[in-house]
Amino acid sequence: MNHFDFSHDHFTLFGLPRAYRLDMASMETAFRALQTQYHPDKAASLTDADKRMALQAATRVNEAFQTLKSPLARARYLLLLAGVDTQEETNTAMPVDFLMQQMEWREAIADARAASDVDSLEALGRELRGVGCAMETELGLLLDEQAAHAQAATVVRKLKFMEKLEQEVGDAIERLLD
Amino acid sequence: MALFQIAEPGQAAEPHQHRLAVGIDLGTTNSLVATVRSGSATVLADETGATLLPSVVHYAADGQTTVGYAAQLRQSEDPRNTIVSVKRFMGRGVKDLPDSAATPYRFVDAPGMLKIKTVAGEKSPVEVSADVLRHLKQRAEASLGGELLGAVITVPAYFDDAQRQATKDAATLAGLNVLRLLNEPTAAAVAYGLDNAAEGIYIVYDLGGGTFDVSILKLTRGVFEVLSTSGDSALGGDDFDQRIYCWVVENAGLSLLGDHDTRLLLTHAREAKEALTDHAETRITAKLADGEVVDLALSAEVFQQITAPLVQKTISPVRKALRDAKLDMSEIKGVVMVGGATRMPHVRRAVADFFGREPLTNLDPDKVVALGAAMQANALAGNKGDDEWLLLDVIPLSLGLETMGGLTEKVIPRNSTIPTARAQEFTTFKDGQTAMAIHVVQGERELVADCRSLARFELRGIPPMVAGAARIRVTFQVDADGLLAVSAREQSTGVEASIAVKPSYGLADDEIARMLQDSMQHASEDMLARTLAEARVEAESLIAATRAALASDGQLLDAEERAEVEAALARLQAASAGEAATEIRAQTDALNQATSEFAARRMDAAVKRGLAGQKLSELG
Numbered sequence: 001m002n003h004f005d006f007s008h009d010h011f012t013l014f015g016l017p018r019a020y021r022l023d024m025a026s027m028e029t030a031f032r033a034l035q036t037q038y039h040p041d042k043a044a045s046l047t048d049a050d051k052r053m054a055l056q057a058a059t060r061v062n063e064a065f066q067t068l069k070s071p072l073a074r075a076r077y078l079l080l081l082a083g084v085d086t087q088e089e090t091n092t093a094m095p096v097d098f099l100m101q102q103m104e105w106r107e108a109i110a111d112a113r114a115a116s117d118v119d120s121l122e123a124l125g126r127e128l129r130g131v132g133c134a135m136e137t138e139l140g141l142l143l144d145e146q147a148a149h150a151q152a153a154t155v156v157r158k159l160k161f162m163e164k165l166e167q168e169v170g171d172a173i174e175r176l177l178d
Numbered sequence: 179m180a181l182f183q184i185a186e187p188g189q190a191a192e193p194h195q196h197r198l199a200v201g202i203d204l205g206t207t208n209s210l211v212a213t214v215r216s217g218s219a220t221v222l223a224d225e226t227g228a229t230l231l232p233s234v235v236h237y238a239a240d241g242q243t244t245v246g247y248a249a250q251l252r253q254s255e256d257p258r259n260t261i262v263s264v265k266r267f268m269g270r271g272v273k274d275l276p277d278s279a280a281t282p283y284r285f286v287d288a289p290g291m292l293k294i295k296t297v298a299g300e301k302s303p304v305e306v307s308a309d310v311l312r313h314l315k316q317r318a319e320a321s322l323g324g325e326l327l328g329a330v331i332t333v334p335a336y337f338d339d340a341q342r343q344a345t346k347d348a349a350t351l352a353g354l355n356v357l358r359l360l361n362e363p364t365a366a367a368v369a370y371g372l373d374n375a376a377e378g379i380y381i382v383y384d385l386g387g388g389t390f391d392v393s394i395l396k397l398t399r400g401v402f403e404v405l406s407t408s409g410d411s412a413l414g415g416d417d418f419d420q421r422i423y424c425w426v427v428e429n430a431g432l433s434l435l436g437d438h439d440t441r442l443l444l445t446h447a448r449e450a451k452e453a454l455t456d457h458a459e460t461r462i463t464a465k466l467a468d469g470e471v472v473d474l475a476l477s478a479e480v481f482q483q484i485t486a487p488l489v490q491k492t493i494s495p496v497r498k499a500l501r502d503a504k505l506d507m508s509e510i511k512g513v514v515m516v517g518g519a520t521r522m523p524h525v526r527r528a529v530a531d532f533f534g535r536e537p538l539t540n541l542d543p544d545k546v547v548a549l550g551a552a553m554q555a556n557a558l559a560g561n562k563g564d565d566e567w568l569l570l571d572v573i574p575l576s577l578g579l580e581t582m583g584g585l586t587e588k589v590i591p592r593n594s595t596i597p598t599a600r601a602q603e604f605t606t607f608k609d610g611q612t613a614m615a616i617h618v619v620q621g622e623r624e625l626v627a628d629c630r631s632l633a634r635f636e637l638r639g640i641p642p643m644v645a646g647a648a649r650i651r652v653t654f655q656v657d658a659d660g661l662l663a664v665s666a667r668e669q670s671t672g673v674e675a676s677i678a679v680k681p682s683y684g685l686a687d688d689e690i691a692r693m694l695q696d697s698m699q700h701a702s703e704d705m706l707a708r709t710l711a712e713a714r715v716e717a718e719s720l721i722a723a724t725r726a727a728l729a730s731d732g733q734l735l736d737a738e739e740r741a742e743v744e745a746a747l748a749r750l751q752a753a754s755a756g757e758a759a760t761e762i763r764a765q766t767d768a769l770n771q772a773t774s775e776f777a778a779r780r781m782d783a784a785v786k787r788g789l790a791g792q793k794l795s796e797l798g
Contacts, residue, residue, distance in 0.1 A: 032401045036568050040597060040658040044357055045197075045560035055657055059597045066594070170501060177494050 001043055001050045004057035009081060010064035020078055020143040027068055034061045071136040072159050075143060075152060084149045086156045098158060105165055113172045121176070125169045132162045197327040199357065199559035200318045201365070201551025204307060204331055204345065206265040206414055207387030207518065209233045210545060211314040212552035213322060214561070219369065219549040222321045230544060231317075233387075235309045236260045237298035245313040257282040257441040259296045263416055264310075266388045267292055267303040268348075269340030276412060282437035291344065304348045311352035328355035330555040332547050334389040335361035336409030336495075336574045338620050339632050339662050346659065357558040359659040362386070363393035364404060364571055365550030366516040370541060371397050372553065372567065378511035379405070381499075383529055383537065384547075385492060385519040388414040392496050394503045394510075400567040406502035406593045407574045408495035413488065415451070415519035421484045422447035422476065426462060430472045439466045454478045455521050482524045489528045496532065502593050513537040518544050570595055573660055579652065580617035580626045582712050583763075589654050592622065596660055601653040603669075608711060610642040614650055618664050637666040713762040717754040720766055721747060724773055727780060734779045746772035 011018040014030040036042070038061060043054035067073045076086050094102075105128065112120040135155055142152040200222075203210045208230040212221045221229045228247070236249035237259045244252070253260040261283070267275075272287040284295040293300040311331075318326060331349050333342055342359055349356045363382035370376065376397050384391040391409040395402055423444050427435070435443070446462050453460035459477045466472065500507070513529060515537045520526065529537050554569065572595055578588040579602070590600050606614065615636045621629030640648050649669040656662050724747055732740065746769040753765040 032398070032403075032568070035570060036401070036566075039568055039570070041358065041554075041558060041569065044558035055597050055655075058658070059599045059655070062595045062598050173501070174498060177497055 001046060001053060002037060004038060004053060004060070006056070006060060010067055010077065013061070013064050014068065016068075018078070018081065020075060021140045022068060022074070024069075027065075031061065031065045071132075071139065072156065072163055075139045075156050075159070078143055079149060079153055079156065082149055084153055086153045088157055088160055091157065094158070094161075098161075102161060102165070106168075109165070109168055109172060113176070116176055118173055118176050121169050121173050125166060125173070128162060128166050128169065132159060132166065135159045135162065197559040197561055198318075198322050198324050199327050199329065199552075199555035199561070200314075200322075201330045201360075201548050201553070201555045202311065202314055202332065202349075202354075203362070203365075203548035203551060204265065204311065204333075204348075205233055205387055205547075206263050206389060206416060207233060208544065209310050209314060210548035211318050212545070212548040213318065214552050214556035219552045219556075221545050221548055222318055224317055231310070231314060232262075233264065233310050234260060234262045235264070235306050237296040237301065239297040241298055243298070243309055245309055254438060254442050254445065257437040258284065259298070260441075261294060261296070261301070261306045263388050264303045264306040266412065266416075267294070268307065269338070269342075269344040270303075282441060290340070304344050304351060307345065307348035308351035311349055311354060315352055315354055326354065327559050328357040328555065330358045330360050330365075330551045330558065331356055332360050332362045332365050332551050333660075334384075334386070334409065334411055335363050335391040335393050335404075335407040335571075336389065336411045337660075338411070338575055338630050339577075339660070340620075340630060341411065342660055346661070356659075357555055359661070360551055360554055360569075361391070361393065361404070361407070361571055361660075362389075362547045363391045363407070363516060364395070364402065364569055365548075365554065366514060366541075366546045367393070367395045367397070367402055367550070368553055368567070368569065369546045369550035370514050370538070371395075371402060373541075376512070379505065379509055381496070381510055381513045381533075382516055383492070383496070383513055383520065384409075384516040385525060386414050386517040387519065388412070388416050390414060390492050390495065392492075392499045394499050394505065401570065402567065403570040404572045404595075405505070406499045407572055408499040408502070409574070410491065410495060413491055414517075415448075417488050418451050418485050418519065418522070419444055419447040421488065422450055422462075422481065425476070425480070425484050426472060426474060429474055432466075432470075432472070436467060442466070443472070450476050451481070451522070454481050455523060478523070485524070489525055492525075493528070493532055507533065514541070515539045516541075516543050516546055571658075571660070572596060573598070573656055575620045575630075576622055577618070577620050577632075577654055577656070577662060578629070580619060583716070584626045586619055586621070586624055586626050586629055589652075590656060594656075596656050597658050599653060599655045601651050604650045604652060605646045606640065606643065606648040606650075607645055607715075609645050611645065611648070612640045612642055613638045614640065614666070616652060616664070616666055618654075618662070620662075632662065633664065635664075635666075637668065640668050643670070710757065710759040710762075713759040713766070714754055717750055717762050717766050720769055721750060721754070724769065727773070727776065731776075731780050731783065734783065735776055739776070743769075743772050743776060 013034070014027055016022060016027060016030065035058060038054055038057035040051060040054045040058055043050045067077050079086055105124070108124055109121070112124065135158060139152055139155050142148045142155060198213070200211050200213045210221050210229060210231065212219055223229045231246045232250045234246065234249040234253065236244045236252045236256065249260055253262060269291055271290070272285050272292045286293040286295055286300055288302070291302055291304070293302045294306070315326065329349065331345060333345050337345070346356055346359060363384045366382050366384060367380060379394065379396050382391070382393045382395065389409065389411050390413040391407065393407040394405045396405055426443055426447065442464055446464050450460045450462050454476070457478070459475055462472065462474045462476055464472045510533065513533050513535065515526065515529065520539070520543050526537060526539065557566070572593045573590065574592060576588045576592045577590040578586045581587045587602070589602050590598060604614070613636055615634065617626065617634045618632045619626055619629040620632050623629050637650060640650070647670065650666055651669050652664065652666045654662060654664055724743065728740070728743065735743065750765040750769045753761045
């Protein structure tokens with residue numbers, strides 16, 4: 001089994017430029033090529049040391065893939081590499097219109113849930129995804145073109161709110177359909 | 179241990195020697211063993227030519243064990259000692275059984291997993307499964323003429339960690355070297371995908387004897403990537419038999435049936451279900467122990483009616499899997515039907531209706547899982563074929579830890595590609611705390627009580643520090659079998675105190691089992707103390723917050739409302755001085771309830787202030 005360099009960052013590991021806007025197709029190709037080399041199945045008839053190495057390497061490759069695939073995680077990771085803390089746990093200051101909007105969405109979710117209205121929840125999910133997409137586009141601009149890290153960190157915090165809401169909508173739909 | 183009898187793979191065997199490896203489908207109703215011979219996968223038959231082995235084990239008083247058809251013959255006459263559908267009990271306790279009245283067995287609750295009382299002693303489901311596996315191992319070795327290097331054993335994709343671990347233990351107990359636990363729908367996809375050179379996104383709908391799985395896979399140039407999986411590990415063909423059985427009992431006006439009659443009617447129910455695959459009507463005729471004769475006609479239409487809720491129950495996991503994979507129906511290239519229960523015409527129709535297309539049924543639904551497992555076993559054993567492929571599978575259920583107030587903190591979300599690892603940091607709660615209880619759970623629910631408890635262990639020897647100073651890193655590692663290992667380590671000092679516990683019901687590994695049990699005892703004591711401490715802290719902080727709110731925004735309440743809040747406040751204070759954590763919790767909830775309207779008014783007021791141009795950060 002080939003040696004695996006655990007010191008590489010995720011972009012280097014995948015042979016990709018360190019940027020927010022990624023060519024998803026080449027990332028997936030790189031992911032499959034790496035797993036073809038390092039997946040534990042490839043070490044099943046090798047020594048125990050190789051098996052351990054394969055487990056660790058494949059775990060790292062999966063972690064890198066998960067991070068780079070998700071717009072939120074990718075942005076967070078880029079900021080981390082740039083030495084910027086996104087302060088998602090500590091910094092809760094948000095523009096008031098964003099907070100108002102959050103409250104409205106939350107109420108809409110609660111109402112739809114109370115009314116067992118799956119269609120409304122699905123529509124809401126689409127609306128949230130739309131807003132999330134716009135934020136992702138903004139991140140591309142801020143990270144790749146303007147190197148505006150502080151602003152990008154703010155968008156990351158907002159996007160995290162959006163993901164939580166989307167999750168809530170998903171959970172609500174699931175509960176209603178079960 | 180059998181593992182050590184096998185030479186180091188890759189060294190002992192001659193370079194060109196074909197290594198004997200098999201795939202085993204350990205099913206609820208039937209089990210199979212398959213291998214790759216001269217480049218093609220085949221199911222191995224017994225001396226009579228039968229390929230299916232009924233997953234039935236009979237235990238006799240003289241210690242003799244029979245497996246398969248021979249055991250099946252005994253089930254009406256000796257139902258208590260003839261174990262059928264044991265897969266349903268793997269990794270399960272007595273309290274997990276939905277409907278134990280319908281089985282003739284006498285269960286004994288044991289830590290981790292139930293046991294079944296037989297004339298040959300108490301048998302755990304692991305031992306019963308091991309008897310089935312041993313039988314298949316012998317069949318394979320007789321057929322292939324040599325000792326097996328190893329086996330791939332299939333498990334339902336929706337099996338949780340306890341069920342997977344139990345399956346692996348059973349294989350080890352049967353003297354098999356487990357090359358990999360492989361998810362049944364993934365095995366089916368391998369057999370289907372390689373046979374048809376399929377590319378694109380496929381759904382595998384796998385309704386077996388006792389389990390239901392749905393997996394969504396993306397097939398790209400030899401890579402089988404599972405995008406999501408869902409299911410129900412207690413739903414299968416058995417349940418359809420059960421419905422027919424209930425219908426018979428009702429329509430023949432029977433009551434209080436003995437074990438013998440129950441088993442007899444269940445067998446007739448299964449035969450009726452199978453007959454209705456090709457016929458519009460069938461007769462159920464049986465003579466009960468007291469001489470009463472049951473004679474009823476069951477039409478396909480009635481059968482469909484009484485089982486419609488079961489068919490419907492398979493659809494919500496399908497929706498869930500689609501949602502988790504973020505896929506639209508239009509992106510699906512094909513739906514592959516797997517498992518004997520998908521022979522039922524109304525199941526096929528329901529799937530066709532849901533997807534708006536005919537499902538693919540050109541593979542033998544009983545054999546496809548074993549064939550795929552054989553292909554994978556052959557590849558893992560290092561018998562290089564012309565084509566190579568890669569399987570990327572996922573975990574079906576989220577893994578997490580218990581946190582404050584009996585809540586679950588998810589550490590690894592469901593549908594994460596395996597192998598995967600995730601670490602989370604925790605800290606001590608009390609000054610001078612030297613131990614921490616760790617409770618590992620699996621499931622999607624918020625409350626720990628609603629998830630499956632996998633393991634409890636504790637980290638001891640934390641150096642005494644002030645509360646919050648210790649940094650305890652808990653690491654979850656899920657391997658390619660989908661099995662979890664958890665370790666915990668204190669980080670902030672140079673002192674290392676770590677323990678790794680693999681959740682195990684430990685027939686193979688007694689030491690871990692003992693360790694787990696020991697720590698369970700200590701853990702429960704610590705948990706009690708911790709629960710009380712946590713309840714108090716929570717109460718104190720709510721009291722402080724309520725007082726502060728009354729002081730700053732008391733004008734938002736009228737006199738009566740304020741008196742109500744203050745009464746609840748006083749009750750919580752009184753409870754907090756006592757020793758009963760549940761009472762503290764109850765009064766905390768009561769105060770939260772009493773202040774909910776107040777909180778809403780304060781929020782409105784704060785937002786209005788915000789709009790009026792005040793500092794926004796105050797809102798957070």
